[in-house]
Amino acid sequence: xxxxxxxxxxxxxxxxxxxxxxxxxxxxxxxxxxxxxxxxxxxxxxxxxxxxxxxxxxxxxxxxxxxxxxxxxxxxxxxxxxxxxxxxxxxxxxxxxxxxxxxxxxxxxxxxxxxxxxxxxxxxxxxxxxxxxxxxxxxxxxxxxxxxxxxxxxxxxxxxxxxxxxxxxxxxxxxxxxxxxxxxxxxxxxxxxxxxxxxxxxxxxxxxxxxxxxxxxxxxxxxxxxxxxxxxxxxxxxxxxxxxxxxxxxxxxx
Numbered sequence: 001x002x003x004x005x006x007x008x009x010x011x012x013x014x015x016x017x018x019x020x021x022x023x024x025x026x027x028x029x030x031x032x033x034x035x036x037x038x039x040x041x042x043x044x045x046x047x048x049x050x051x052x053x054x055x056x057x058x059x060x061x062x063x064x065x066x067x068x069x070x071x072x073x074x075x076x077x078x079x080x081x082x083x084x085x086x087x088x089x090x091x092x093x094x095x096x097x098x099x100x101x102x103x104x105x106x107x108x109x110x111x112x113x114x115x116x117x118x119x120x121x122x123x124x125x126x127x128x129x130x131x132x133x134x135x136x137x138x139x140x141x142x143x144x145x146x147x148x149x150x151x152x153x154x155x156x157x158x159x160x161x162x163x164x165x166x167x168x169x170x171x172x173x174x175x176x177x178x179x180x181x182x183x184x185x186x187x188x189x190x191x192x193x194x195x196x197x198x199x200x201x202x203x204x205x206x207x208x209x210x211x212x213x214x215x216x217x218x219x220x221x222x223x224x225x226x227x228x229x230x231x232x233x234x235x236x237x238x239x240x241x242x243x244x245x246x247x248x249x250x251x252x253x254x
Contacts, residue, residue: 017069020062021089028059050207064219071173078250086150100132137196141188149184185213
């Protein structure tokens with residue numbers, strides 16, 4: 001079977017989009033200290049009567065990449081391409097967690113439980129369950145925020161595109177990401193930690209959400225050149241005529 005270049009491009013973009021989203025979900029259980037990772041002194045923020053350092057989920061390493069790829073897919077394959085992949089990702093994330101929970105429920109081999117004791121992990125079954133058995137409220141919050149964020153991203157992207165045409169790529173790409181990430185940052189926390197069993201107070205919810213969004217805002221701006229780089233590489237791969245055809249079709253909502 002022979003695939004044409006647009007089909008190969010869509011498969012490559014879709015593969016990385018899906019892989020990044022699923023990996024981000026699973027590595028998101030780790031919380032890291034940004035300042036210490038960068039070798040900087042702790043930055044003590046103070047918002048809404050709350051204070052703390054810059055601690056983030058490891059998932060932030062990949063979520064910006066997911067949203068950049070959203071904009072690139074939007075550019076060449078339009079709303080239908082992004083929405084199809086977004087719904088597919090949500091389904092696959094749920095599918096992955098179902099099997100993670102099934103794997104947790106399997107009776108561990110007795111020799112395996114303590115096999116890493118000399119590495120500081122006395123109970124591999126407990127470690128496996130903690131790492132892969134994320135709370136249901138967190139999972140629901142994450143996939144809900146992702147889906148809402150994607151819908152907002154694709155909507156804003158095309159509304160800006162109608163005004164700017166093929167110009168000002170940064171306005172529709174980075175702009176749509178900044179707006180969608182604003183919603184994403186607060187929705188996931190609200191579902192996972194306000195509605196969930198932890199019952200965060202409003203002040204903590206607003207403070208953590210704001211810090212998370214500021215981080216995503218800075219990263220989105222910093223990664224804007226990658227959108228232009230990706231666009232240039234894709235245009236070179238497709239050729240000017242095929243590239244223009246795909247963009248026009250995407251802009252028209254075909």
